[in-house]
Amino acid sequence: MAKAKLFKAASPLLVLALVLALTLVPVAAPQAVSAAEGQQAVTGTANSSNVAPSITTVTLKNATYDAASEMTPQITFALNMTISDNNTLDDISTINIAIYYDTGVGTNGTRPSTWTSSSWDADECAIYNWTKANGWAMVNGSAITTWALNGTINSDTPSDLTLTEDTWSLAFKPGKLAMEAGGGDTDEWCFCVNVTDATGATAEDISAVANSMSAYLGIVTTVSSISFGDVAPGATAAIQTPGSHILGTNVTSNDAYELKGNSTSPWTTGTYTMTLTGENTTPTGTRQFALTIDDGGDASGHPTTAQAVNTTLSQITGLGSVAAPTTAATVSEGTSDTSLYMDIMLGNDIHIGTYTGTIYLQAINA
Amino acid sequence: MRLLLSTAKRGAVLAPLLLCLMLSWLLLPLPAQAQGGIAMSGTFYHQNFEIPQGVELSAPSIYVVVFNQGDEEFGVRMSSETPLGVDISFSEDDFSLEPGGQKQVYVTVKVSEDAIPGDYELLICAQRLSAETEGAVGISTSVAQKAKLKVLGESAWVEVKVLSPTGEPVVAQVRLFKLIEGRENEFAMSTSGTLEAKVSPGHYIVRAYVASELLAEESFAIAADESKSITLTVRTIYFGGVGVVPHYYTETGELAFAQVVYTLHNLYQPMNDVEVILKVTEDGVPSEEISVLSLGTLDVGDIGGSYNYIPQGGWQSGDYGFRLELYVGGKLYTTTLEHKLSTGLAPTPINWPLIGGIIAAVAVIGGVVYLVVRRRRA
Numbered sequence: 242m243a244k245a246k247l248f249k250a251a252s253p254l255l256v257l258a259l260v261l262a263l264t265l266v267p268v269a270a271p272q273a274v275s276a277a278e279g280q281q282a283v284t285g286t287a288n289s290s291n292v293a294p295s296i297t298t299v300t301l302k303n304a305t306y307d308a309a310s311e312m313t314p315q316i317t318f319a320l321n322m323t324i325s326d327n328n329t330l331d332d333i334s335t336i337n338i339a340i341y342y343d344t345g346v347g348t349n350g351t352r353p354s355t356w357t358s359s360s361w362d363a364d365e366c367a368i369y370n371w372t373k374a375n376g377w378a379m380v381n382g383s384a385i386t387t388w389a390l391n392g393t394i395n396s397d398t399p400s401d402l403t404l405t406e407d408t409w410s411l412a413f414k415p416g417k418l419a420m421e422a423g424g425g426d427t428d429e430w431c432f433c434v435n436v437t438d439a440t441g442a443t444a445e446d447i448s449a450v451a452n453s454m455s456a457y458l459g460i461v462t463t464v465s466s467i468s469f470g471d472v473a474p475g476a477t478a479a480i481q482t483p484g485s486h487i488l489g490t491n492v493t494s495n496d497a498y499e500l501k502g503n504s505t506s507p508w509t510t511g512t513y514t515m516t517l518t519g520e521n522t523t524p525t526g527t528r529q530f531a532l533t534i535d536d537g538g539d540a541s542g543h544p545t546t547a548q549a550v551n552t553t554l555s556q557i558t559g560l561g562s563v564a565a566p567t568t569a570a571t572v573s574e575g576t577s578d579t580s581l582y583m584d585i586m587l588g589n590d591i592h593i594g595t596y597t598g599t600i601y602l603q604a605i606n607a
Numbered sequence: 608m609r610l611l612l613s614t615a616k617r618g619a620v621l622a623p624l625l626l627c628l629m630l631s632w633l634l635l636p637l638p639a640q641a642q643g644g645i646a647m648s649g650t651f652y653h654q655n656f657e658i659p660q661g662v663e664l665s666a667p668s669i670y671v672v673v674f675n676q677g678d679e680e681f682g683v684r685m686s687s688e689t690p691l692g693v694d695i696s697f698s699e700d701d702f703s704l705e706p707g708g709q710k711q712v713y714v715t716v717k718v719s720e721d722a723i724p725g726d727y728e729l730l731i732c733a734q735r736l737s738a739e740t741e742g743a744v745g746i747s748t749s750v751a752q753k754a755k756l757k758v759l760g761e762s763a764w765v766e767v768k769v770l771s772p773t774g775e776p777v778v779a780q781v782r783l784f785k786l787i788e789g790r791e792n793e794f795a796m797s798t799s800g801t802l803e804a805k806v807s808p809g810h811y812i813v814r815a816y817v818a819s820e821l822l823a824e825e826s827f828a829i830a831a832d833e834s835k836s837i838t839l840t841v842r843t844i845y846f847g848g849v850g851v852v853p854h855y856y857t858e859t860g861e862l863a864f865a866q867v868v869y870t871l872h873n874l875y876q877p878m879n880d881v882e883v884i885l886k887v888t889e890d891g892v893p894s895e896e897i898s899v900l901s902l903g904t905l906d907v908g909d910i911g912g913s914y915n916y917i918p919q920g921g922w923q924s925g926d927y928g929f930r931l932e933l934y935v936g937g938k939l940y941t942t943t944l945e946h947k948l949s950t951g952l953a954p955t956p957i958n959w960p961l962i963g964g965i966i967a968a969v970a971v972i973g974g975v976v977y978l979v980v981r982r983r984r985a
Contacts, residue, residue: 315674
């Protein structure tokens with residue numbers, strides 16, 4: 242009887258427990274999803290998970306899109322970056338690219354610490370970027386540079402962003418001072434590509450298939466002609482025009498270079514001639530002259546260490562291996578400037594007249 | 608420049624005349640503008656030629672570029688310095704450059720049968736041509752590059768052909784590089800899909816490109832008097848951007864379906880009867896094969912595709928594998944790697960309102976039981 246009373250008293254609890262059990266069953270059971278053959282339908286709302294982008298390949302191409310492993314300053318190249326994103330390419334928001342010099346082949350060097358113009362260094366590191374909002378840009382800040390974005394071809398982006406993989410192409414021209422690198426067993430240039438998607442997920446790839454950089458060498462003289470003024474036979478004269486007594490050379494180079502000089506012979510008035518001796522002493526013969534040159538001189542323009550100029554090219558002493566001009570980070574590019582001093586020495590029996598000749602200067606990648 | 612010279616006769620009679628002459632010549636104008644502005648770059652400088660006797664070497668990657676950095680047009684003359692039996696020729700010997708202009712000049716090195724084997728240095732020079740100025744000492748500038756040359760008396764023979772997976776010839780760009788001191792030096796190039804070359808003994812790498820994409824390469828070594836035939840097989844249709852993206856129910860967080868995504872690249876020519884099959888494995892056991900794409904013709908270019916996969920029997924806990932296979936004309940052409948997706952029974956989501964309700968209900972029941980027991984005792 243007592244048991245019957247207890248059951249009677251506890252019956253509301255059992256009812257409640259039964260209700261709770263029935264309520265909980267659907268919570269533990271899996272959601273029903275239709276499963277049909279082929280492309281299947283989903284019952285309910287489903288969201289994709291974000292998948293980080295990845296970089297499939299980074300390849301250097303020339304302006305006709307043939308594979309290249311060597312860059313040439315002031316020539317247009319394309320850096321093709323094949324990028325994939327399983328959330329489609331529309332998910333890609335930013336691509337940062339550093340093209341940088343590395344002294345140790347195979348190490349891939351160290352990529353710049355930032356993707357801003359503070360890492361820009363005309364002879365060692367160029368930075369470009371692509372953003373979904375603004376497209377391509379060169380990140381050189383206020384530094385004046387001969388690196389360039391685009392050229393004979395233009396940078397490009399995938400036309401169909403619904404694909405999961407396609408190629409971004411950065412067209413660029415290396416600057417004149419981009420450090421020469423031999424590739425192979427010596428030094429090289431690397432490409433670092435950093436991709437970010439809309440959620441901030443990133444991928445990074447450093448590619449350095451021993452990419453080399455060709456030598457670039459350009460020379461400009463400060464004047465197109467010089468004059469030794471009026472010189473008497475047996476006398477010596479320095480450059481009189483320009484009035485600085487200097488033949489200036491401005492060399493733009495990304496590698497060490499050598500400077501050579503020579504002269505035509507004979508020099509002529511049209512009627513009379515005089516012949517170059519190729520010696521650095523006053524000629525003793527008739528209708529002869531000598532030329533000397535040096536990269537040092539006094540205030541009057543006379544060479545410090547006079548070297549003979551001959552009819553064949555010969556190295557100007559001290560200029561056998563001139564270091565390439567370099568730049569610091571964020572700084573504009575410059576040239577390597579050399580002042581040349583020259584003397585003319587005349588022999589005897591030279592006819593009066595205005596003589597014409599040519600002095601050649603040759604810059605060679607040393 | 609003006610150069611006034613007198614004879615050795617130093618008579619006092621001549622002095623006034625000489626002075627007059629000097630003064631008159633001093634008044635002559637002199638050109639003072641900068642001269643030069645010529646520059647040169649290019650790959651010739653890095654070349655390390657190793658050429659057998661009787662071989663002419665030229666390639667698109669062997670060139671120099673001459674620039675006009677100045678503000679006036681000038682002419683340029685190309686020249687070279689070579690050892691006996693070796694000739695250098697240029698794609699252009701003489702040309703003019705506008706201010707800011709540039710000219711890419713391709714370089715060919717020809718080693719005659721009579722060239723003496725040995726190590727040499729080559730030099731090429733771009734000379735700015737200047738008109739001689741009457742009465743002046745003109746300044747003329749030039750720029751030059753050097754390269755190394757080794758002439759060899761021994762040689763070998765290489766034949767390369769590019770074929771499709773079905774054995775048909777493919778018109779491809781073939782480039783042959785010699786490896787010297789870790790650097791690739793281009794030795795020969797063809798755009799026909801075949802290449803034959805007399806080469807120097809050594810280590811080489813040959814590459815095949817279609818639509819500028821590297822599709823095959825092979826490294827090999829060849830000894831003197833050896834003949835070698837290389838076949839490069841290229842797949843001109845390939846998958847890219849393949850992945851499996853899981854999608855989850857918003858409400859429960861459970862796996863709803865796996866989206867298999869891919870991009871199909873066709874580089875070479877339209878292909879007929881193309882089909883893509885999705886093969887699925889469950890814990891390594893093949894479970895399903897589904898045709899996800901079927902085309903009468905696959906045109907050249909890129910197409911993207913995706914497939915939302917749900918197992919016929921619903922998702923089970925385990926590892927699913929997904930692989931795409933491309934069939935052309937009913938024959939397997941290429942496949943992707945297998946992409947994995949691990950699933951488990953998704954944890955039951957916590958329904959905090961329900962749990963709160965249960966706790967409240969238990970508290971109420973407890974209270975009711977307490978009150979009933981207390982009344983009976985009373």
